[in-house]
Amino acid sequence: MSWMEDLLLLGIGGIAVSVYGVVAGLLLLGIDRKLVARMQARIGPPIRQPFVDVQKLFTKQNIVPEHAVAWLFNGAPVVALVSSLVILLYLPIGSIPPVLSGYGDLILIMYLLTIPALALVAGGFSSGSPYATVGAQREMVTMISYELPLAIVFIAIAWRMSADGIGDPFSLVTIMQYPLWGLVGPLGLIGGLILLFILLLVTPAELSRIPFDTPEAETELAGGLLVEYSGKNLAMFYTAQGVKTLVMASILIALFLPWNPSGLLGLGGILAAGIDIAFFLLKLVVVVFASVTLVRAMVARFRITQVVGMYWLFLGLMGIIALILLGIDAIGGA
Amino acid sequence: MNPIQTLKRSLWVFHLNTGSCNGCEIEIVATITPRYDPERFGIRLVGSPRHADVLLVTGPVTGKMIERVKRVYEQVPDPKVVMCIGTCGQSGGVFFDSYNLKGPIDDVIPVDVYVAGCPPRPEAIIHGVVTAIAKLERREGGA
């Protein structure tokens, strides 16, 4: 019965990836907080601080406000956490192929990426607070703005690969096999760097971190989307935030930094997988540092209109330039 | 695991102004600057009372604020600690016997820790938080 074996494998893989997602995600949040503190000449919280926070939130009272739509209000955090864990199943970890490789590709990931954000929006609207409603509207606007540059990045890479006659260019396994940098000439290299820059800037918006944390704006919206959440619901959103950080960093690594050291060192078996995972975690920290921590420590929050203008005009334009560069590169190379 | 063990390493603070002169607010902001860095103990200012573990109340509670103070207190999920910052919340302070005061704060909501001073220094506020943790532990141990 092979389908039963498949199912069993999927179950084990799913549990393993969930544990990995939660632990690594919270760890990334902790490292991010520590690094920001260091950049502000502070000592900063211990790296396990997010774990303590989540543990504490689970022991707190869980209030459902009177005006809230209870089933949606309680369901949204679960959906946010589970859907961000599901994306992880489609992403490679180190040299280990994704658990669900062959079942989904970049296009699916792009659709799945909207679900945690939509869950946040649903939770915000259902909590019956004007602050949360404004936050939810802002989150939707942010989503609409970063979707265009994100799609350009995915499509540009896949298109460049298909121009070289590589089959199945949207599959992450294929993209890992043929890194973009090996395919392109100098013009394409510039295009690729622009795409990398765009994805680095889309990441904080996807995660609603400073400077794109307009939906949660603590000072103006009192926590925005999450204003009415407490206790274990808030803990789930908190964890989902960590998993989403992990997801975005993993996507960036899979697309732009897919190298693994085991091939170079000529290792095999378990040792190779271990080294690859260690190297992968290192890459995660570097990516999160560059796209979240550094930006967060340097700049203040944008207004929502500025967010839209920046993504549509500035990054959209840059994306199209990168697309054209890659196009010229493909024609020149052929 | 004892809930207090995690609570005391991750105190989220919400600040409520009930009509203070803003002196205490400035000292609270000074407390969260890098010089004192309370984040190393997991202390963090949050924007919503629903996220909070500690309620910092400043000011002498004016007539308009009395209902709001009660409401915000009820919005904080249990277990919670209330800290009264500044002298005017304890006795009226410089506003003593004013026509529009309904305070002091502990006539309106139960207060766990009092931090005196007009305004108190950041060290005093941090000491107040430490006292609050000690009180929580005692309350949990005795129960």
Ligand code: SF4
């Ligand atoms: S205690 Fe003094 S400084 Fe603080 S709010 Fe009252 S009057 Fe102002």
